[in-house]
Amino acid sequence: MTMAYSTREDIQRARFSGEKLQQGPQPRRQPQRQFQNVGEGERWTSLASGAILAALGLVRNDTVGYVMAGIGGALAYRGASGNCPVYSALGINQNQNATPQQRLNRRGVRVTQTFTINKSPAECYRFWRDFKNLPRIMTHLERVTDMGDGRRSHWVVKAPAIVGGTVEWDAEITDDQPDKRIAWRSLEGSDVDNAGAVSFEQSPRGTIARVEMRYVTPAGRIGSWISTLLGENPDRVIREDLRNFKRIMEIGELLTLTGQPQGTCAGHGREYTEKNSYMPPPGVTR
Amino acid sequence: MKATVWCAPYKVKVEEVPDPKILNRRDAIVRLTSTCICGSDLHLVDGFVPFMKPGDVIGHEPMGIVEEVGPDVDSSKLKKGDRVIVPFPIGCGECWFCRNQLWSCCDNTNPKPYLGEEMFGQATAGIFGYSHLTGGYAGAQAQYLRVPIADVNCQKMPTDLDDHKLVFLSDILPTGYMAAQHCNIGPEDVVAIWGCGPVGQFTIQSAKLLGARIVVAIDNGRMVPERLEMARRSGAITIDNSSEDVYERLLDISGGIGPDVCIDAVGMEAHGSNALEHVYDKVKTWTFGETERPAVIRQCIECVRKCGTVSIPGVYGGLSDKIPVGALMNKGLTIKTGQTHVHKYVPELLEFIKQGRIDPSFVVTHRVPLSEAPHAYHIFREKLDGCIKVVLDPAA
Numbered sequence: 001m002t003m004a005y006s007t008r009e010d011i012q013r014a015r016f017s018g019e020k021l022q023q024g025p026q027p028r029r030q031p032q033r034q035f036q037n038v039g040e041g042e043r044w045t046s047l048a049s050g051a052i053l054a055a056l057g058l059v060r061n062d063t064v065g066y067v068m069a070g071i072g073g074a075l076a077y078r079g080a081s082g083n084c085p086v087y088s089a090l091g092i093n094q095n096q097n098a099t100p101q102q103r104l105n106r107r108g109v110r111v112t113q114t115f116t117i118n119k120s121p122a123e124c125y126r127f128w129r130d131f132k133n134l135p136r137i138m139t140h141l142e143r144v145t146d147m148g149d150g151r152r153s154h155w156v157v158k159a160p161a162i163v164g165g166t167v168e169w170d171a172e173i174t175d176d177q178p179d180k181r182i183a184w185r186s187l188e189g190s191d192v193d194n195a196g197a198v199s200f201e202q203s204p205r206g207t208i209a210r211v212e213m214r215y216v217t218p219a220g221r222i223g224s225w226i227s228t229l230l231g232e233n234p235d236r237v238i239r240e241d242l243r244n245f246k247r248i249m250e251i252g253e254l255l256t257l258t259g260q261p262q263g264t265c266a267g268h269g270r271e272y273t274e275k276n277s278y279m280p281p282p283g284v285t286r
Numbered sequence: 287m288k289a290t291v292w293c294a295p296y297k298v299k300v301e302e303v304p305d306p307k308i309l310n311r312r313d314a315i316v317r318l319t320s321t322c323i324c325g326s327d328l329h330l331v332d333g334f335v336p337f338m339k340p341g342d343v344i345g346h347e348p349m350g351i352v353e354e355v356g357p358d359v360d361s362s363k364l365k366k367g368d369r370v371i372v373p374f375p376i377g378c379g380e381c382w383f384c385r386n387q388l389w390s391c392c393d394n395t396n397p398k399p400y401l402g403e404e405m406f407g408q409a410t411a412g413i414f415g416y417s418h419l420t421g422g423y424a425g426a427q428a429q430y431l432r433v434p435i436a437d438v439n440c441q442k443m444p445t446d447l448d449d450h451k452l453v454f455l456s457d458i459l460p461t462g463y464m465a466a467q468h469c470n471i472g473p474e475d476v477v478a479i480w481g482c483g484p485v486g487q488f489t490i491q492s493a494k495l496l497g498a499r500i501v502v503a504i505d506n507g508r509m510v511p512e513r514l515e516m517a518r519r520s521g522a523i524t525i526d527n528s529s530e531d532v533y534e535r536l537l538d539i540s541g542g543i544g545p546d547v548c549i550d551a552v553g554m555e556a557h558g559s560n561a562l563e564h565v566y567d568k569v570k571t572w573t574f575g576e577t578e579r580p581a582v583i584r585q586c587i588e589c590v591r592k593c594g595t596v597s598i599p600g601v602y603g604g605l606s607d608k609i610p611v612g613a614l615m616n617k618g619l620t621i622k623t624g625q626t627h628v629h630k631y632v633p634e635l636l637e638f639i640k641q642g643r644i645d646p647s648f649v650v651t652h653r654v655p656l657s658e659a660p661h662a663y664h665i666f667r668e669k670l671d672g673c674i675k676v677v678l679d680p681a682a
Contacts, residue, residue, distance in 0.1 A: 118380055205382050236400050247394050250380040252358075253310050255397050255412070255434050260424040261303040263291030263341040 037087045038078060047079025108193070108214035111238045115246045121179045121200035121207045124249060128182055128198055131155075137244035137254075140237075142166065151176075152187075167191040192216070211242045288680070289343045289428035290659045295333030300657050303343065306424065306432035311358035314436030316370060318350035318680045320449040321426050323659070324457060325483050326553070326601045328667050330417065334554055334578065335603050337401060337418040344415040345427025346374035349443065349453045350680075355436060363437040370440035372433050373628030374457045376412040376423065379438035383411075390625035395434065396421045405604075410625060419603075427659060429680040441632045444640070450647035450677065451639055454488070458675075459646050460631035462488025462551070465599035467631075468622045469547040471496045478502040478536055478545035478589065479522070480582045481552035482513035484649045484675045485599055489551050490520045491644055498547075502539055504532055506557070512672045516648070527559060536589050544591030553600030554578030559585050570607055577604030587613050598623035649675040655682035 038046065053072030057065040078084045117124055127133050131144040131153045142156045147170065157167045169190030175183035175197070185195035194215035201208045217223045247254055289303045306315055324347050329335050349371040355364060364370075377384045381393035392411035396402060401419050402409025412434075415425015424432065433439050443452050462485045471477060477493040479486050482505040493501045503517035507526030514524045525535045536545055558564030558581040567579035586596045587610050596619055614621075638644045651674045654662050662676040 116382060118382060118385070240400065243399065246381075251312075251378045251394050251435065253312060255395060256309050257397055257422055257424075259307055259309050260432060261287070261289060261306050261343055261428065262424070263289060263293070263299070263301045263303050263343060265291060265293035265297075265299060265301070265340045 038082050038084050043079045043082055045079070046075050050075025050077070050079055108195075108216045109235075110212065110214045111235050111242075112210070112212045113239050113242045114208060114210045115243065116203065116206050116208050117246050117249050118206040119249045121202055124200050124207050124209055125179045125182070127249060128245075129176070131184075137248055138241040139244070140241075153184075155186075157192075169194070209245065211245070213238055213242075287429035288656050290345055290425070290656070290678075292330055292338055292342045292344050293340045296331060298331055298344070298660050298663050300659050303428070306428075306430050308354060308356045309432065310434055311356045312435050312437065313356040314352050314359055314364060314433050314440060315354040316348065316350040316372060316431045316433055316440065317353040318348045318426065318429060318431055320349050320453045321345055321428070321656070321678050321680055322347035322453060322457075323427070323662055323666055323676045323678065325485065326416070327663075329554060329601060329603070331663060331667065332555060335417045335419070337422075339418065339422075342415065342417075342422070343424040343428055345425035345678075346414040346416055347453065347457045348372050348414075348426035348431055349449060349456060350431070352436075352440065353430065360437040364440050364442070368440065369443045369445055371443055371452055371456045371632070372414070372426065372431065372440055373455075373460075373632065374413055374416070375410075375625055375628060376414070376421070376434055377438055377629055378435055384438075384629075387627055387630040389627040389629040391627075398422060413625070427656065427678055429656065439629075441629070443636070447639065448647065450650050450653075451645060452636075453677065454484075454646040454649070455628075455632050455635055455639075457626065457628065458484045458649075459488050459635055459644070460628045461485050461599050461626040462490075463492040463631055463635060464624075464626050465489045465549050465551065465597045465622075466492040466496055466498075466547075469549075469595045469597050471498045471547060473497050474499055475546040476500045476502065476536075476540040476543075477547045477549065478504065478586075479549045479551055480504045480556075480586065481550070481600065482510065482517045482524075483551065486513075486551035487516060487520065487649050487674075488646065489549055489599065490517055490522045493547075493549075494521055495638070495643060500539060502536065502545065510669050513674060516674065532559060532585060533589055540591065544589055544594065546591055547595045547597060548586035548590040549597045550582040550586050550600045552582040554580070554602045554604075556581040556600075567607075576607040578602055578606055580606040580609060584608065584610060587617075587619065590617070590619060593618040593620075595620045595622060597621075599626070650677055652676045653679055656680045657682075 050072045054069045054076060057068030057072055060068065132146070134144050135141040140157050142158045145154045147154055151173045153171050155169050155171055159165060159167045169186040169192060171184045171186045173182065173184050175181055179200060181197065181199040183197035186193055192215055194213065196211070196213040198209060198211045244254055287303060287305050288300055291299050291301045291303070293299055308315065327344060330338060330344055352364060352366050352368045352370055355366055375390040375392065376395040377389040377392045378394040383391040383393055390411050395412035396409045397412065398418055398421055399409030405419060410420065412421030412423050414423050415427065441455065466477065466489050471493060475498050477498040479489050479493070479501065482503050486503065490501050490503055501522040502525060503514065503522040504525045504527055505513050506528045507514050508528040514526060517524050523539060525532055556579050558567060558579065563581055567581060570576045571579060580602070582600065583598065590596055598621065635644070639646065651672055652662065654676060656678045659678055662678065665671050665673040666676050
């Protein structure tokens with residue numbers, strides 16, 4: 001598929017989904033007017049707190065006060081206009097009227113990881129292309145089932161009963177180059193908008209596998225559960241899952257520690273202390 | 287089963303813990319017949335290694351008999367009843383590092399690589415009983431040990447040799463050997479070794495075996511005269527750093543050039559070459575200005591000849607201060623170091639033992655029941671009762 005691109009978002013999306021960028025001169029579009037990127041509730045909070053801060057600053061009538069007034073003014077403007085320059089610099093959009101793809105591009109969490117795997121690209125591709133294998137490497141994934149047409153699949157993630165027991169979505173393959181690259185993304189109506197791509201490249205040390213995954217944490221209970229699940233460092237959880245791919249390919253199993261012996265430190269064992277619970281044997285001085 | 291458990295700095299207990307079970311399909315359970323206390327275990331006891339949790343079973347120098355194997359263990363390589371030593375680093379045998387004999391840098395066996403990546407940039411292999419930085423595997427100062435990827439990690443041993451001749455193949459003999467071996471020692475060379483503990487003793491023997499002209503051993507003659515005596519018996523010239531100037535003596539011995547190879551077999555808890563340096567490092571570690579006391583590395587870099595090699599088998603874990611990089615660069619030094627790639631060295635060292643060219647059992651001064659482990663830690667740490675190396679007997 002070839003399209004004309006001009007905005008940064010379009011180019012990002014193209015890179016991510018593996019579409020070829022059209023070379024040559026581009027019809028130059030007028031710079032788009034910056035869209036509203038602050039959520040409705042946040043706008044009112046921003047306006048009110050900005051106004052109060054500005055007022056307090058002006059009452060102080062000293063240097064600190066003027067700084068406060070400046071910050072308050074900026075907050076109030078951000079609330080009134082619905083546009084936050086900081087959000088737009090960071091590519092964040094809190095205004096929820098967007099398509100899944102736009103949400104992914106604008107404020108998706110992006111995790112990438114690269115491994116060298118001592119197997120051929122064909123073996124790596126075969127494992128990954130059969131999405132049913134993915135729960136073996138992704139610890140939170142319960143199952144992935146094929147929806148029959150070879151392109152669409154149904155993904156189920158274990159979740160607590162409070163959010164309905166599972167989080168689910170349908171995904172479709174957007175790119176499939178045997179032994180080279182697979183990309184997929186979730187379809188409209190998913191609990192969690194997400195997308196991913198994995199590519200394989202032959203190197204003298206094995207196959208270099210590059211994985212990229214993106215997701216958008218939704219609002220509400222599912223979102224807060226996902227945040228709890230992935231902790232403060234969602235990158236790490238996803239990266240460890242992806243690292244499991246290398247382990248499964250190379251050694252065929254994931255080494256576990258669950259169930260190994262562990263002491264309690266509460267027993268009657270003898271203690272070693274620096275203060276010498278044992279006297280030195282006779283004739284030996286410290 | 288009985289096991290030695292780390293509870294807090296300076297607090298080690300022998301406790302009754304659950305027996306290990308086969309958890310992965312390539313696991314094996316080894317009933318241990320001998321298991322040792324390593325000098326590096328003292329770094330755990332002294333609280334120098336972060337990422338320890340109360341209740342962790344420690345120890346990483348075991349040998350024993352295979353008691354049970356998982357369903358996917360290659361039966362042509364390992365079966366029930368085999369007598370084995372277990373190297374302290376856990377290898378997978380498949381990643382690029384293992385295939386290139388760099389076993390202690392295995393990519394796959396550390397289940398908690400994110401800790402290593404934050405500390406070191408990249409994570410190293412899993413190690414038995416040596417903090418969660420190296421995976422958090424239950425250790426080997428116990429009656430039984432679970433060995434992951436057992437057909438790769440259990441090294442079969444002959445049945446006609448004594449435990450004390452073989453058990454050190456799990457760690458300190460290859461560690462001493464690698465420290466000397468990767469310095470390309472030649473027949474003209476003077477090799478100086480700091481620290482005459484068990485690893486130092488094996489480094490002395492290895493340097494001799496590899497053809498060094500002169501081997502010099504350095505330690506404190508007031509605190510551990512028996513270790514210097516043992517080094518002399520192995521044919522080393524000894525320097526007592528409590529009464530002699532190490533730099534002057536080394537220059538003299540090497541004809542004013544400096545030793546070709548300097549080896550730090552001490553590690554992170556060195557006592558400085560003088561009181562001032564020691565106090566400096568103590569204060570820096572207390573105030574978290576550094577995490578260890580690198581006095582021996584400093585002295586190695588100072589003493590080694592121009593374009594010589596500094597080898598570091600001693601264990602370090604964090605960040606050090608006042609490393610003389612100016613001397614390092616201007617003198618054109620080579621640094622060789624690393625956790626030992628034990629699997630690589632086991633076959634050739636076993637051959638040396640069979641031929642009688644090395645008899646590692648000479649370092650053993652104490653064999654005590656496993657239940658006496660806290661006492662053994664005490665005498666080993668305080669150098670009481672002439673203690674150089676303790677072997678624990680899990681069956682007694």
